[in-house]
Every structure is written in structure tokens, then in C-alpha cells.
Amino acid sequence: MHEWALAEAVVAKAAEVARERGLTAVSEVVIALGELQAVDRSALEFGLSAAQREAPELADARFTFETDLARCACRRCGHAWTLHDSLAALPEGERESVHLLPEIVHLYVTCPACSSPDFAILGGRGVSLVSVDGS
Amino acid sequence: MRRIVAVTGGKGGIGKSSVAVGLALSLAADGARVGLLDLDLWGPSGHVILGIPRPGLHEDGGLVPDVVAGVAFMSIARIIGERPALLRGDDITNAILELLAVTIWGELDTLVIDMPPGFGDTLLDVARYLPRAEYVVVTTPSELTLATTRKMLELLRRLGLPVLGLVVNLVRGADSGAWRRAGAGEELRLLGSIGYDDAYEASLGDPDRFRRTGFFRDVRAVADALGADRLPAGH
Numbered sequence: 001m002h003e004w005a006l007a008e009a010v011v012a013k014a015a016e017v018a019r020e021r022g023l024t025a026v027s028e029v030v031i032a033l034g035e036l037q038a039v040d041r042s043a044l045e046f047g048l049s050a051a052q053r054e055a056p057e058l059a060d061a062r063f064t065f066e067t068d069l070a071r072c073a074c075r076r077c078g079h080a081w082t083l084h085d086s087l088a089a090l091p092e093g094e095r096e097s098v099h100l101l102p103e104i105v106h107l108y109v110t111c112p113a114c115s116s117p118d119f120a121i122l123g124g125r126g127v128s129l130v131s132v133d134g135s
Numbered sequence: 136m137r138r139i140v141a142v143t144g145g146k147g148g149i150g151k152s153s154v155a156v157g158l159a160l161s162l163a164a165d166g167a168r169v170g171l172l173d174l175d176l177w178g179p180s181g182h183v184i185l186g187i188p189r190p191g192l193h194e195d196g197g198l199v200p201d202v203v204a205g206v207a208f209m210s211i212a213r214i215i216g217e218r219p220a221l222l223r224g225d226d227i228t229n230a231i232l233e234l235l236a237v238t239i240w241g242e243l244d245t246l247v248i249d250m251p252p253g254f255g256d257t258l259l260d261v262a263r264y265l266p267r268a269e270y271v272v273v274t275t276p277s278e279l280t281l282a283t284t285r286k287m288l289e290l291l292r293r294l295g296l297p298v299l300g301l302v303v304n305l306v307r308g309a310d311s312g313a314w315r316r317a318g319a320g321e322e323l324r325l326l327g328s329i330g331y332d333d334a335y336e337a338s339l340g341d342p343d344r345f346r347r348t349g350f351f352r353d354v355r356a357v358a359d360a361l362g363a364d365r366l367p368a369g370h
Contacts, residue, residue: 002197002237097214100198100237103230104214106221117221125229 002100003040006127007047015055017132026061026134035070035084036102036124038095044127061134070124072111079113083124102126136170136243139265140299140361143250143258144273145283150304150329151273152180155249156206157354158271158361160346163205165358167244170200173210174261175251176220176230182212186340190216197239204342209238227256232264253283254290262294269297271326271357275305276313284317300324302357307331327357 014029033039045063052058070083086109087095098105102125106117142155152175159171173181182188185203190213193199200207211220211234222230240246248268251257261268270291274284284301291298303313306328317323330353338344345351 002194004196005236096192100192101211101214101230101233103222103226103233104211104220106226107215107218118223121226 003043004047006039007044007051010127010129011048011051011055011058013129014061014132015057017129018057018134021132023132023134024057026058026132028062028064028131028133029058030064030066030130032066032068032128032130034068034102034124034126034128035087036098036105036121037126038087038099039127041065057134066130068124068128071122072119073122074111074114074116074119076116076118077111077114079111080122081112083109136240136246138245139248139268140245140271141248141250141261141265141268142271142273143287144280145253145287146280147178147252149252149273149275149280151252152184152249153335153350154271154273154302154304154329154354154357155247156181156184156345157351158358159206159247160204160342160351161355161358162245162247164346168242169205170207170209170240170243170246171249172234172238172246173208173212173249174231174234174257175249176211176222176227176257177251179210179212181208181249182210184339184345185342187213188340190214195239198237199239204346207240207243209234224256228260231257231260235264254287258290262296269299271299271302271361273302273304274313274317276303276316278316281313281316288317288323298323299361300326302326302329304329305331324360326360327353329353329357
């Protein structure tokens, strides 16, 4: 799992944003978790609580999460859909592979309308900062 | 990591992976801390040369590379095995960034990157995200390869990327001046010529045997020509 590395990166970026905005006490950091990445939220939260101790601006920050749905559009027939059910149905080994390298989802999922594996991933990748609030 | 060396070339089947693996093994044999990243997402072959047969993931705060003959190795094949990757456009960039982000290399003296053939997204992404990378261009004496090698060299020049030099592979008999015919000019260094080696194919999957081939002997000379790369670990 690379949640520890993600937690360190999120805290570093949030601290950078805080400094740019002149915030000395961050109260809330909102984080979007890409569904495709299947980040282990509890592991990430644990990592964040450890990492925030190294960033004075974030010492008392609360971390809240949003889900960025894995949305796709078929390049062959144009059908648009979300991957939620397909991801849930994958065997654990394949889910873990997609977690590490989301782009390989094309190996395991096809368009439900035309069965093409050639589809665009429109959302649900990665981990991103939605907002950093404080004073 | 102290140095990043990307082994590239315009065509497939000219020996980029073999040269990349050979350079990595050569540097490691001299005591350097070496990583080898196979960025040929469609036709990875480093794991075949090194004899890592099955996908297998060792995770510890990220993906931990396999270590073979002193070389830390990572490839998309460690994740998807022999299944064909279907990647295009932004997916390529994202996959490369993910591989770079999740791999725990530790301290390295040199990261050798095995590039896919041609001038596509991977080359542009490495140029963008790994600006310290230096390039070794592999060619063969065949005019079919040299025509593309000239384009590769021109593109690298236009992108302002540092070219360490040219390696001429699959040379039968005397090198027939491929370096000159690549339109290299005085500024391009010939790092070495590698003779066609009948024993090479049988060495695939066996690093010890690989290191006893004439191919590897010639690659050692290329590694020598890279000079500073051969400093022992910690220098």
C-alpha cells in the first residue's frame, strides 16, 4: 500500500497551500479520493494523522473526504458509465493492480454497451486537494 | 539518485532492452547502486532478460523492486504479467507517473531507463518529468534503422536533451561506419559497437549466463565509456 506516501504528499501540498495563503492554523482539509485508485481510507487517515504532526500549520486540521467517481466514456460507441459495479466485481488481485496502476483497468473492464476495452477515464483517478480552510 | 540514463532508439528489436539491462548489470557489478525501470509499457522485456517469470508485487510503503544480480528492477510486467496493456494519450502519462510514484527505489547512484521504441508519449514524458535524464541512443548498422536514428537524434537535439552518445548494436564483422552514417557529426560520441552474438539468445532469463556473453563484454565497454557512472557507490 502506498497510503503513507500519499498522506505525506497530501500534507506537504496542504501546508504549501496554507503558506501561500498566509494561513497559520488550518482547520479543515477536504480531499477527493478517486474511486479508481481504491485508496484505503483508514490507512490514509492514519498516515495523515502522523504526517500532520510534522507540519505546524496543520497540527489541528480536520481531514474530510469526498469520492471522485470513476466515470468513463467509450471511444468506440460513446456510451458513458461509472465503473463502480465493475470495480467491486473484480477479484482482489486485479483490484490491487488497478489500485497501483489505475490505467490498467482497461485489461479487466470493457464497455457495457459494445464490449470495447478502448474507453476514456474521465474521472476517479488519483487523490486531490479540494480545499484548505483556516485562519 | 545521482544519474538517470535513458536508453532509447527509433526502432523496435534493435537491442535497447538488452543494452539497458547490460548497462545496469555492468554498473552493479562495479559496486554502484543501480535501478532499472522498464518503461516499454507495450513490449516490456527486461523481466525476460533478467529471468523474472511471473508478476509479483512486494509492497512496503510502495512497490518494492525485484533485485536481480544487484539491480533493482521495476516494470509494468510486475503488475500485469504478459497481458497486453491498452494505453493511449493521457493514460500513458498517468501510468508512467504512477510507476514513478509508487516505486520505492531507495538510494541509487544510477537509474537506467529502458525506453520503448520511437518518439512517442513516453519519450516526451521522460523529457518532461525527468529533466535530468541523459540519453543513450541505440542503433544498428542497417539503413532501415539509421534512417530513424537520424530522426531520433534530431528530435533529441530539438528538445534540448543531453545525448551521451550512440551505441551500434548487431554489428556483423567490422563496424561499417554506422556512427558516421547516422549523420552524427562531431558532437556525438560513439560509446561502443556491439557485435552480433550467437550465444545471446540462449542467455535470456539467466543473468549469470548473460554476463558471460560476448554481448555483455561489449556492453561493459559502453559502460566504461560512460565514465563517471562507474564510480563505486557513495562517490
